[in-house]
Each structure stands twice: as C-alpha cells, then as structure tokens.
C-alpha cells in the first residue's frame with residue numbers, strides 16, 4: 068500500500084514539477100504551446116467544418132425541388148390543373164407553374180441570349196412545374212419522381228440532386244485529405260515537442276549527470292521530461308479547443324444568416340464532450356511521444372558499456 | 373570490500389590510465405590513493421562506481437563482480453556507494469536540503485524518513501541551520517561538506533571521495549579528513565583519492581600510491 072502511495076506521489080510530484088518548470092518561462096513556452104495548439108486546431112477545425120457541411124447536406128437532398136417540363140402540346144389551363152392536382156399530394160408541399168411566356172421573358176433577361184431569342188418566331192419553351200416535396204427520406208422523394216414521370220403530360224423530370232451527390236464525394240475526398248493533414252501535423256507536433264524537450268535536456272545536462280551519479284535510473288531521469296512533453300501537448304490541446312470555439316463564434320452569425328436564407332434553422336456544431344477530451348488526450352499523448360523520442364535519443368547515458 | 377585484480381583501463385583515446393592494478397581493501401578500512409595529477413586516481417574510483425568499465429582484470433565491490441552488473445542495474449548498484457566529487461556536483465537551483473535529499477528521493481524513501489536522514493547528515497557536517505539556502509550562498513569548504521552530507525545521507529557502507537580537499541586550504545582540508553575519520557569510526561569503509569601527501573601524513577591509514585599505472589603500497593605513517 069504505502070509503496071503504491073509513494074510511487075503515485077512521486078509521479079504526482081513529477082507532474083506538478085514539470086508544470087511549474089513550464090510556467091517559470093512563460094513567454095517562450097507559451098509560444099511553443101501556441102504553435103502546437105495551431106497544429107492541433109487545424110485538422111480538428113477542418114474536421115468540424117467538413118462534418119458541419121455534411122450534416123447540412125443531409126437535409127438538402129430530400130428538400131431539393133423537381134422541375135417538370137411538360138409536353139409542348141399541354142396548354143396553360145391544363146398545366147394549371149396539373150399544378151393544383153399535384154399540390155394535393157401529401158408528399159408535395161407546393162407546386163408552382165412557370166408559364167412558358169413568363170419563362171421566355173426571364174430567359175431573355177438572364178440568359179444573355181436575349182437578342183437571339185427575339186429573332187425566333189415561336190416560343191421554344193414548354194410550361195414547367197416546380198414541385199417542392201414535403202421532404203422525408205430519399206426513397207420517398209424518388210417515389211414521387213417516378214409518379215411524376217409517369218404522367219402522360221410529362222416530357223422531362225429533373226431532380227436537382229446531382230450537385231448534392233457531387234458535394235458528398237467532394238466531402239469524402241476532403242475527409243481523406245483531412246486525415247492526411249492530421250497525420251502530418253501529428254508528426255509536426257511530435258517534432259516540435261521533441262525539439263523543445265531536446266533543448267530542455269541540453270539545459271539540464273548537469274542535473275542529469277548528478278542524478279545519474281547518485282543512482283538515478285534512466286526512468287527516473289526521463290520521467291520529468293515525459294511529463295513536460297505531456298504538458299506541452301495538453302496545453303496545445305487547450306489552445307486548439309479555444310481556437311476552434313473562437314473561430315466558430317466568429318462565423319456563427321453569418322452562418323445562421325445564410326441558413327435562414329435557405330429556410331433552415333441549422334446551427335453550427337462545435338466540438339462535443341468526447342471530441343474535446345480526445346483533442347486534449349491526443350495533445351497529451353503526442354507530447355508524451357515526442358518527449359519519449361527525444362529522451363531516448365538524447366539521454367544516452369554516460370554509463371559504460 | 374574492494375578488490376582489484378590485475379585491472380587495466382585504456383581509454384578510447386588510447387591512453388592507458390591503469391595497467392595491472394591489484395589491491396584489496398577490507399570492510400571498515402580507510403585508505404588513501406595518492407599520486408600526481410594524471411596518475412589514474414580518478415579512473416580507479418570511476419571503476420568502483422561503474423562510471424567506467426575496466427578493459428581488463430576484475431573489480432569486486434562488496435564481493436560482487438562489477439563486470440557482471442548490467443547497465444540497467446548500475447543505478448541500483450550506485451545507490452549503495454557514497455560518492456564525493458572534487459567539484460561537489462551540487463545543483464545550484466535546489467536548496468541544500470533538496471541536494472542532500474536527492475539520492476534518498478531516488479531510492480523512494482518515505483518523506484518523513486528523508487527529512488530525518490537529511491537533517492542527520494547535515495548535522496554531522498555542521499550545516500543543519502543552512503538547509504534552506506542555495507549551495508551558491510556557501511563557501512567552497514561548506515559546499516564540499518554538503519556534497520559529503522549527500523554521500524552519507526543514504527548511510528552507505530562504502531564511501532569513495534575524489535580529491536575532496538582539492539580546492540580547500542590546509543585547515544579546512546584537515547577538518548574534512550577528520551570528518552571522514554569519524555565516519556570510519558562508525559564502520560564506514562572509505563577510499564579517498566588525494567595528491568596532498570602532507571595532509572595524509574597526519575593520518576594513520578593505508579596509502580596506495582599510483583605509479584606508472586600500478587598501485588604501490590606505501591608504509592603507514594604514524595599519524596602525527
């Protein structure tokens with residue numbers, strides 16, 4: 068019992084001592100910690116961004132509107148009737164008729180082909196219906212599409228989800244890139260901390276020598292440096308968390324304004340509790356690893372072979 | 373306690389510091405190693421503390437063949453020996469108390485026991501009231517005494533000292549040697565390297581002179 072107690076209290080003392088040593092040179096060490104924090108915040112922040120976009124895009128696909136181009140033979144009365152009928156469906160929120168004359172005017176105004184179109188004798192555009200589904204699952208929506216396609220007046224149904232699919236694959240790719248960035252910056256953190264610990268070892272060469280001469284094992288010599296490394300990484304984790312929340316705070320209100328434009332009440336998602344813990348843990352672990360490498364390389368004992 | 377048999381030490385530089393050293397030091401003995409600078413005194417002590425390894429021959433410490441001690445066991449082996457250095461090797465950024473406590477903390481003694489032993493050791497070298505100060509606030513002689521306190525705090529059966537009086541004036545040197553003599557009287561085995569012949573003439577102890585890399589046993593002085 069008392070042995071375990073002494074062992075734990077020794078570790079606790081090392082942990083506190085290492086923290087005290089870091090706070091003794093606040094400026095230089097703070098810079099190191101900020102650098103580590105940025106290196107951790109970058110992949111974590113990218114991940115937060117990608118996950119926000121992909122959560123948002125989940126609702127886009129079901130909410131995408133259809134455009135139904137009717138046969139040229141369908142007249143305005145029939146088109147109006149169709150619109151009203153379709154709007155009766157439970158899976159349709161709204162059906163709007165785009166009158167072919169109105170469509171032509173808009174097309175002339177916005178397409179840049181205005182003058183060319185004026186020379187045409189006839190209006191080449193059909194009537195079109197814009198259908199907003201009530202939403203629901205993707206299969207509900209494709210069922211609706213089938214039904215609309217089956218109408219004899221329908222010339223073409225266009226469901227504009229291709230861009231959502233494209234966005235999805237871009238996000239997939241982005242996640243892979245974030246993975247790579249994470250690994251690279253993880254190495255970066257290890258190197259930065261390893262180098263910091265190397266300098267610490269150099270500065271404390273005398274102390275190390277004395278400790279070894281009076282019987283300190285390699286583990287005893289190494290332990291304070293491992294704890295230093297841990298604190299650098301952990302401190303970096305805290306900086307990263309603050310950075311991510313800070314950035315989210317800055318972009319939150321423009322993001323909400325954007326969401327409102329799209330009739331959405333979407334709120335940005337930050338880091339949840341687990342992710343916060345993981346970021347701190349990863350920081351601490353990388354710090355420990357960097358210190359372990361540095362001590363393994365630079366504490367090569369003065370002991371004889 | 374210490375047994376050297378035909379021990380040679382050649383450094384990587386090619387310099388042969390010891391060539392065929394043989395001697396025996398009984399438990400409870402106190403002996404001096406003398407010889408001019410460069411004779412190999414420090415090297416001999418380093419072989420005992422496993423700071424260096426011999427290139428040939430056998431070194432036994434407390435009946436243990438040091439060549440059989442693997443590198444990772446060296447720290448535990450060293451904890452049984454008190455080592456005193458000419459340049460004290462104190463840590464300037466720790467208090468005198470913490471310096472003396474260092475080997476005890478390394479051996480993970482309980483805190484109360486650490487305090488007790490540190491105070492006892494500081495008391496023996498007459499520096500008890502300085503425990504909170506930095507070693508830098510002390511004179512060289514006092515610093516050396518802190519180094520001695522650190523070496524004896526863990527109550528080792530063997531103490532080795534490398535020129536412990538090298539930087540001290542004759543009075544202080546004598547005082548330090550008297551201190552060692554007192555340790556010896558309570559059973560500690562001591563091996564002390566020094567080039568100060570005049571000083572050791574005042575003690576009735578064995579004298580081993582290093583000459584040409586070999587040990588020559590000198591007659592005991594009568595301890596004037």
Ligand SMILES: Nc1ncnc2c1ncn2[C@@H]1O[C@H](COP(=O)(O)OP(=O)(O)O)[C@@H](O)[C@H]1O
Pocket residue numbers: 383384385387388389407408409410411412413414415416
């Ligand atoms: N680490 C070393 N590498 C090479 N040569 C050394 C080393 N240490 C000591 N020597 C040489 O070994 C000889 C004995 O040195 P040392 O044991 O320090 O003698 P002393 O302590 O009697 O002055 C000297 O010639 C010294 O230059």
Ligand SMILES: [Mg+2]
Pocket residue numbers: 413414415534535
């Ligand atoms: Mg010497």
